[in-house]
Amino acid sequence: MPPSSSPPASAAIPANHPVEILRFNTCGSVDDGKSTLIGRLLYDSKSLMEDQIETLERSADITGGGQINLANLTDGLRAEREQGITIDVAYRYFATPRRKFIVADTPGHLQYTRNMVTGASSSNLAVVLVDARLGVIEQSRRHTYLTSLLRIPHLVIAVNKLDLVGWSEERFLEIRDAFESFLPLLDIKDVKFIPLSALNGDNVVDSSKHTPWYNGPNLLAHLETVHIGSDWNLHGFRFPVQWVNRPNNPRNASLHDFRGLSGQIAGGIVKVGQKVMILPSGLKSRVKEIWTLGGSLPEAFCPQSVTLVLEDDMDVSRGDQIVGLDLLPGMSTDLHAQVCWMNPRPLQRGRNYYLKHTTQTLQAIVTSLENRIDIHTFEPQPDPAELGMNDIGEIRIKTAKPVVYDGYGTNRLTGSFILIEQGTNQTVAAGMLMPPQEPVRPEYNDFAI
Amino acid sequence: MNIYHLDHLQYLETEAIHIIREVAAEFERPALMFSGGKDSICLLRLAEKAFRPADIPTPFLNVDTGHHFPELNTFRDRRAAELGGKLIIRRVEDAIRNGIAIPNPGEISRNKLQIPTLLAAIEEFRFDCCIGGARRDEEKARAKERFFSFRDAFGQWDPKNQRPEIWNLYNGRINPGEHMRVFPLSNWTEMDVWEYIRREKLEVPTIYFSHRRTCVRRQDQWLPVNDLIPPKPGERVRELVVRVRTIGDIISTGMVESPADTVDDIIAEISAARVTERGSRADDKSSEAAMEDRKKQGYF
Missing domain, CATH: 3.40.50.300 (P-loop containing nucleotide triphosphate hydrolases)
Structure with missing residues (x-):
């Protein structure tokens, strides 16, 4: 050549x-x-x-x-x-x-x-x-x-x-x-x-x-x-906290108290000054700064990766979700979802898995198998004994801690999860959450503001 | 197009930052592979974007074959120091001396010897994850690899049994002794890398730009003349105006005749190029499955 x-x-x-x-x-x-x-x-x-x-x-x-x-x-x-x-x-x-x-x-x-x-x-x-x-x-x-x-x-x-x-x-x-x-x-x-x-x-x-x-x-x-401009969700601010950004020995003294919350925006738009809620705690604060390496931004949107600084110093860590107050997500330890099963070992009721949703990984147990989809008719067949390799069906899951989520039809990022088999660490299922029954009702009201 | 819209580089950037932060959050002892080449230069900028204003929490790791271009090593050392990162270098030379890497008699190339050297470094520092700058468009076997590429206790990649990778949910769970290789630039093309270098105004080693060099014609390529591969009698030796398109070892990296001496020139050259980047790498040409075979053993 x-x-x-x-x-x-x-x-x-x-x-x-x-x-x-x-x-x-x-x-x-x-x-x-x-x-x-x-x-x-x-x-x-x-x-x-x-x-x-x-x-x-x-x-x-x-x-x-x-x-x-x-x-x-x-x-x-x-x-x-x-x-x-x-x-x-x-x-x-x-x-x-x-x-x-x-x-x-x-x-x-x-x-x-x-x-x-x-x-x-x-x-x-x-x-x-x-x-x-x-x-x-x-x-x-x-x-x-x-x-x-x-x-x-x-x-x-x-x-x-x-x-x-x-x-x-x-x-x-x-x-x-x-x-x-x-x-x-x-x-x-x-x-x-x-x-x-x-x-x-x-x-x-x-x-x-x-x-x-x-x-x-x-x-x-x-x-x-083909028009793809509107394929991302821009309604309802969702920010799963991925990593807490705290400079250890900042050369710049102004960064001494810097405490940023880094992550990828999973839905909606966020603006400086906007009131937000942290879930699952229900605490409220305002966005003080949207920090990026290239300089602070007045606003940011899905799917940008940014670092948020809040006005109040509060306990927020990986797995928490910061959300806008206009459209609140659901929050529950009982989840209802459609899953695609991807492992030769079938899914059965009572099995324990790790569930990874946004930035948190939780212990989860499958509490029931609601149905299995017949791929010929698309009809759900109720109460299957198990879901085998390549099967699709609806299940219910109980998690060790509450999950902050949307229906998958509303938001692909906050409405999805994977199941991981304990021991082998294989990814065994892709899950799509059903819409929440009701939006979260935080126990804390406006005390933090 | 509305204002809440990312162009292709911004999309690739946010995807990569998300992946790099997942590594920092989910692994105990990750390392970032940094050679000084163009892909790892982008990787470093993405790490800055992921972690600033805090320090980049991972050390930088490089396996030095001893056959690197000197310009590349100088650049690597300087960049790592500028970023305030800890640079760990493990040398094939030392691995050979310690019996960790055993050279094939008669074979000059140290390409395969990088594998045991890297695996020994992973074991020495107990790294549970290595972030690398490999891209899927480089090579057919890489086109099949996940962002999070699981390696068993022997460092092997099993292409037939990869974990499904769905949405942006990466499964980083491993058992002791196993590790993960993570490739945040998987979806980037050669063109994306150069466009990103231009947009971010990133410095790259001088050998990417046009310069004069004495080259020898071998295996249909112009190789840089150096002490390791002295020209044999009868071989064509010329002084040419060349640059490198991809950097491998100095004994196997084809020099490309080119007047391109700015990033803009390089981008114009790539958009008109009729051969792939790895067309100038002799190490990939030995067989159709050359890369797959090396990856199965633990290569990047």
Whole structure:
């Protein structure tokens, strides 16, 4: 390979440099062509470099009978290339002049729920692939259900391998109708159906001449333009305290009494002078300063990482939550949640786990299993004996200390938790909290102000 | 776009600060890997943002192969001192002398010898977490790694059995003897790193910028001429205007012909580049799974 030489002037930085990140994940069943689709996106958007193409070509000679295998771009582990499958979530990065993209390629077979939840939990958008020959199968329903459960704001149904059904509009509409028969049961606001062939690149980056009956955007055009500005929660200030900032031997004498509360804003906006409440104690104070390395800010918003200084010196530590008074969260030791179970050892009533919610980790016990979702019908089946690997269901949990939370539908950061198995320290469940019955009613009133 | 909106660098920054603070809060004895390279320079700035006005609570750790570019080590030592941090250096040279690292006869590269040296340092200081500047876009095996990457008592990474990582809830629980490697820059690309360096006006070692250097042509690359790999008869030796795009050991880092002598020039060069950053690293080219194999043994 020649050393890279100085760039031609024509290829300089695009005039409108990307300023926004869109995170998306691809999911589907084995052989639906997820990795091929990502490979195609990278290849056709010219995001691949010569040495990556060279590596692809080198492996094509060995395994692919001479044809470049785009899936080899994301299948990074030796076992994956040997078996031609994707084992774990792979992340890819590319940019167009409009946006930067973080792609999570989530495999569709073994441990599919675990992988999809890992890849999709922070996505703005999910791409569910469907093989046009097979239509809607169990995995399509499962992935669509998980997209809804995880409250991913945007969904793309990519009807792939349309070349193998003769670019049939009828087949495309059949599949769309099949999805639309169950989409109303789910909580997904924005759905787009796109007919494509990842292998040949039709409607991925370049619009296809084989689908004159389709007037919508190709996949990349949609990814570049879908509105994601309002995907973060800006209502109801939530600040889980992560770390208490106390300079030990400050060279600057004015910092001698500095006591900052560091964390990432998990919801809403905070302003200097704003009245806030600390939970679970219920004490109130005002924000004196919003400290950052670059200087103090008049206000800050989700998901910024800042350090708050309060007007009153009070007992606040990691795991406490500072909240705005306008929209109060719930607070309880009895939690009701939907969980995705991700471990071969099943979830049973009476088991103890660590529960990590925002910045606190608590002892927790599963007090009841309310239901298990039948993935074929999306119907809850009451009182299951256990939840097995990849199962989704509703449970009740008792925690050793109160948890300050919102419903997951309102706030993905304060409405989520994980369960950790004691001993092995494995993460065994992803939990999404049901909305609180009532907002917190603090025992302290305005004494602190 | 409303005013309550983060651009891509601000988004990556807040994600990384959150992760670094989680480490400080959840681990007893964390260390921050600092080589003086561009990624770890960003990491240090993020640590400042996470912890100031308090001191950065972690020591800085570097494994010195003895094959580092001298410019890099000078920069590393000075930056660590400026930040008031404790810099711990453990040398492959010493590890070889103590029998901790055993060189392959005939092999000059000390790349693999970093692994036992690092694991010995982790054991010596009982570090339970090492924060590193690795990025997922660097390499295919890294593309699969979590932010919190669990290592067993042998320091091994098990790619088939990684902990699910969901929302911003990182599971840092380990048993004695095990440790965690944490990569706050996982989602950053090479371009993001340089844009961040520009935005934050961060100083970087001079070898990233264009300079004159005597190079030898070997394995389709221009390698810097030095005592460790003297040019052999018949090899092409030239004085060129070059810079480094990624810094490895001095015996394996390809020099890139480039006139770029400002951060703006570098950004313009990367946006037009047609090879990846690691295309100039001989250590990754030995096989398709070179990085995966080293990581399984405990490499970063």
